[in-house]
Amino acid sequence: MKNVDMIVKAPHFYTMEGDGVGYRTEVAMVVDGGKIIEIAETGRILANYKGAEELDMDHHAIFPGFIDAHMHTACNIMRGLAQDTNHWMMYGLQPFDNAISDEERDVGSYVAIIEAIKAGTTTLGDYESKMDNVCHFIEKVGARGNITQTIRAAKRRVYQPGELYEFDDELGTESLTRNLALYDRWHNKAGGRIKILFGPQGADFVSPEMLLKIQKIVKERKTKIHMHTQQGDRETYQIVNRYGKRPVAFLESLGYLDESLMAVHLTDCSDEEAAVVAKSGASMILCPGSIAIIDGIVPPSVAFQEAGGNVALGSDQAPGNNCHNIINEMKNVALFNKIKYGNPEVMPAWRALRMATIEGARAVGLGDRVGSLEVGKQADFIAIDLSCPSMLPIFTYPMRNMVPNLVYSARGQEVSLVAVDGMVIMRDGKILTIEEEDYLKTVSRYPAGIGQRAAKEFFEINGTNAQFMAEGKL
Template sequence: MREKANIIIHGGYVLTMEGPGSGMIPNGAVAIRGDSIVAVGPTPEILKQYSAHRYVDAHDHAVLPGLIDCHIHTSNAIVRGGSQDIAKWMYSGVLPLLSLAETEDLVAGSMLNIIEAVKKGTTTFCDYDFPMLELIKNHIAAGTRVVAAEMINGLPTVTYGVEDTALREFDTARENKKFSDAVRLVEKYHQTYNGRITCMMGPQASDMCSVPLLKEIRSYAEKMNLGIHMHVAQSPRETRQVMQRYGKRPVELLDELGYLDRRLHTAHITETTAAERALLAERGVSMALCTGSIGIIGGEIPPAQDYMALAGRVGLGTDQAPGNNCNNLFNEMKFTSILHKVKNTDPTSFPAWKVLRMATIEAAQCMGMEESVGSLRAGKKADVVLVALDTPAMSPVLAWPVRNIVPNLVYSASGSEVDTVLIDGAFVVENGRMRTIDEDAEIKRANRCAQLLCQRLEATGWEKDMPLAGWTREGYY
């Protein structure tokens, strides 16, 4: 007698991401019971061993583990495209806009971003943002997996006219409020919704939090056994501010404060020295590589290649929509591979199978989640993505003696080929449409909020100093 499963996905090219490469099983199948995978293997074997309430025919599909975005600020989608092509992307782009965004705007932007990303295969979001006590409700409603962190800082809420060369003062009341919000987030949501919702602590950066606050965050993370999600050495601005205030570089400061261990998940580390990277890797710190964001807003390639050579853990992230413009891990994989090939003048750099792993199993390892997500294996959560291969961009399929499926996923796919997404064994996207959210209504809501935000911006007069506003008036944008 066959064992019972709820769902069997069968007949596809199953990329398990187990082993050193993609773990491909041609004509493979995945059996799901409840929220978990119970078996993965060749279709004839799985169908012989299991029966199911529902069968999903995956012929002409690649079957992948859900993609994992290691670093994303979902609310920033409300000002998508507001920070590219300019020298001071933060102070002349995103911050004046976000200073005027109200909670309703940020929530609308976050939901828009979640819809965009999950429809392109992202199932786990390392959402590092504010106000996370409100934004997390979007993940609950959408059915996505999230590692949520309230982004904690002590900076003023209005940033118009601020110069990043001047030493900034911290607002103790704001620090206390942000820390309190982070604690409330953990107390209310950590390890809830069958473990689909988890939390980390999220100091924004070493130049944006006072030392007493950084110590308090670290102490709470240790007490609650939480990870810490943090921008580290992300820009010359951070190094300059920390040097002015403490006479030392960010990594040195964080080392003195006890931050450098496997608990710490860093974004960017763009401004680290070779010695600092060696120290971070030795201590087990993980890195989120956001190639698209840093490439567009900074014209740089973060030092992921060096970090990986030191056996540092690296996963892909999309960062923020104002300067990256999209939160699409297919785009991130392609961009990451191409830029490193160009950097090295070496077409063998960052091969397709490697960057696919950086968006799946290696991303899971960065977050300490490799026992539950990131690959397709019995016992893991049933986060599964089906990508149609019978499309012009993905055809023809070469199956043997050479196979082009993984290269085409990285270099040809746009993400629009994703037609089915399961999270915790539940269908979140089916036939290319969200099942949990009214996506049309959410797009309209975000556009209404964006229009009101633009009206508030014009009323302030701040736009006169914003390059994108000038180019808009001149007809370039």
């Protein structure tokens, strides 16, 4: 009998090994030192191991924890304040974004992270200008963080229509220096759960020289570039007018398309442009709900996959999605693509699940550590309660319906346990590592002040939502 940290027993394991979902039954999983050390027939496991903790997950299925590859959790302080409008950033977000403080961004982040974990996310791909406090929170709560800090040289001021952004090298250098400092403080910290990536906001926001400088830094440090790429007609306009090429072609000519790039959105890409990115070895991050709400567009993730690329899912931000729930994004990517192609066979449930787990892990540079339940990987896993009405009834023969029910019917509350590095951080709807209620209560102190500061600009802009307020529609 070998003493180990944990034995996980459950009737169903979806390991995501191979090219499907890696279903296994009548097995148990052994966790020690934060890693999966064996998955084998239950009787043999119980004969050979004694677990300090034994999780008996009757009527549950075990899955790898979900990867949310692209989040701006700091924006959660503005949840629900910017959707249902054209020119989302200017007419929706801007009055509030101009009004909020760093402290308010942080308390918004904490709630978003709690929301995401409770819906089964174990790896948080968070991205914002100042990430130290989020790193501290992720360390404390026990999740995994793939953290990026914004690098930007374009001056923040009002630009005339058609005007090219003005680059300020000092701004760019300063933000790059801060990203480097974050890297030095946090990369591989929190027991290795935190990785630091580099975040040029987009090819339109920094000079080519700085893009290349960042690439060199990233390659030396064996980390990744996490960059919004061909994310809309505004970016395309800037790049075409500056360099005479569309963004993907510009990045290709710069030598920027390779495995160190995580290309976020590709909203304004043709299938052919997506294929160029995919074939380079770069990965794609797709935020289906956010891009549907903000732009009414279904980006070319299917073309990207057909060209051999890996695609991860992201929840993006809460004033234009409006949630951080990867189960929701799995549903979205499957349904939106069935609609886009007019074909119910496009993007079946199991493919969406792979994007949320193993394919997502590969896309964000963590494919050797998480995303599947395999010996040697970190023990990031979740348990789905199969006795919830939304999952019932459960069939195993002649067809298993757990994956379709998870993707199309589940909502998040079916996640009854979340573990990262073998530590249970959420159980039965409660985060175990922090006083969750304190964070949920704290955030409610801020809307009154933000509202006061944002009101003048909100009413002056008089966007869709201001009109809805005037008409009694909100």
